[in-house]
Amino acid sequence: MNATITATAKYIPKNILSNKDLERMVDTNEEWIKSRTGIEKRHLVDEDEATSDMCASIAQKLLDKSQKSAEEIDIIIIATSTPDHLVVSTAAIVQDKIGATNAWGYDIAAACTGFIYALETGAKLIESKKYNNAIIIGADTMSAIIDYEDRNTCVIFGDGGGGVLIEKTHNDYGVLDSILHTDGSGSKFLTIPAGGSRNPASNETIKNKMHFVYQDGKTAFKHAVNRMAEVSMKILQNNSLSPDKIKLFIPHQANKRIIDLTAKKCGLKEKQIFINIENYGNTTAGTIPIAIDEAVNNKMIIENDLLLLTAFGGGFTWGSMLIKWGNVN
The missing domain is CATH 3.40.47.10 (Thiolase/Chalcone synthase)
Structure with a gap:
């Protein structure tokens, strides 16, 4: 038995920080950023948005696409380096926001590799046959931890996230x-x-x-x-x-x-x-x-x-x- 992806979703904040914008903030220029990184723009959350808000939106989209109820979710694993809080996991906040009353979950801190770590972990839990449905999300509010006077980092990072719903399959699909x-x-x-x-x-x-x-x-x-x-x-x-x-x-x-x-x-x-x-x-x-x-x-x-x-x-x-x-x- 494998764990297979059955739905996908993402959340992209509406605010855009372009290379032109960064020209006015630090010692750089639009062409230099594009030639060195390939980046033309990045998105930033609103002042009242945090990582859990992005993740809750992603999770709800996964439920809508899969036509599953929140109560059918067994596990929520969120890969993030920018949790809302240090003590309470982002997964716990998302579980409450979407009403997944039967789910347990936690965060994984593995930086940019976090989503692969989380998907591997979720897949193994599904393959254990104890659980049926898991939401796996990778999301970060990098604007909360970036110094916009440091051109070495501020030109690179943006906010956003995505996720998948995984469930068991007896076909050879999946991880x-x-x-x-x-x-x-x-x-x-x-x-x-x-x-x-x-x-x-x-x-x-x-x-x-x-x-x-x-x-x-x-x-x-x-x-x-x-x-x-x-x-x-x-x-x-x-x-x-x-x-x-x-x-x-x-x-x-x-x-x-x-x-x-x-x-x-x-x-x-x-x-x-x-x-x-x-x-x-x-x-x-x-x-x-x-x-x-x-x-x-x-x-x-x-x-x-x-x-x-x-x-x-x-x-x-x-x-x-x-x-x-x-x-x-």
């Missing part, structure tokens, strides 16, 4: 394989220095802007290309698949140059690669589920197609996942 890794020695290269138990909030941490994302861009770039390519090629090898058997390759949308180099290393053709970074920037855990929903809506994947996911993020975390596409609402 076929995955490879997941963590290397904590990379934690210092992409992090938020303060706000946790290591450096609790203080006047000093606020003054020194330690509650914003810090990124060693060159180190993260190098590791992202190498690690995503390695696990993508390995999962193909493990399943005796050549690159041409993949219908659609959906990498984490961190930087177009990273995507292009990763795909080239894997021997994938341009028509196989999904890219939408120009419209949203890097939404961290949200990039892959947003892309999956857009691919479904644009009829880029159909029943029996093979889908390859890969991501790399802070931690370091990285992984790949092979999915055989089934019937999706």
Whole structure:
């Protein structure tokens, strides 16, 4: 028995921050941002919106598309680096917002790889035969943790998220394989220095802007290309698949140059690669589920197609996942 995706959804905030807007905020220009990252714009939440609001909207769309009631949901897993609160999980807030009274859930903190981690975890819970329906969401409100005076990060990140409903199937659809890794020695290269138990909030941490994302861009770039390519090629090898058997390759949308180099290393053709970074920037855990929903809506994947996911993020975390596409609402 496998766990298969039966519905997809996304939430994109309405506010747009363009490259032109950023020209007026930091020392950069529109063409430089586009040439270095592939990004043309990113979306930002309203002042009264938080990650749980995006996730609740995604979850409700999944219920509407699948025609399931909230009471039929057994599990809610949310991948996010920007929860509403540190103690209460975003999944708990979403469970209450949508009325999923029979569901339990939790958050996964794995940065940009979070959605793949969450989907793997949810799939295994479904395959255990104890649970029938799980909502898996990746979403981040990156604008809450970005310093808009730091051009190294503010040009890259945006807000948004997406999700899937997974349920059991006796067909051969669903998650076929995955490879997941963590290397904590990379934690210092992409992090938020303060706000946790290591450096609790203080006047000093606020003054020194330690509650914003810090990124060693060159180190993260190098590791992202190498690690995503390695696990993508390995999962193909493990399943005796050549690159041409993949219908659609959906990498984490961190930087177009990273995507292009990763795909080239894997021997994938341009028509196989999904890219939408120009419209949203890097939404961290949200990039892959947003892309999956857009691919479904644009009829880029159909029943029996093979889908390859890969991501790399802070931690370091990285992984790949092979999915055989089934019937999706």
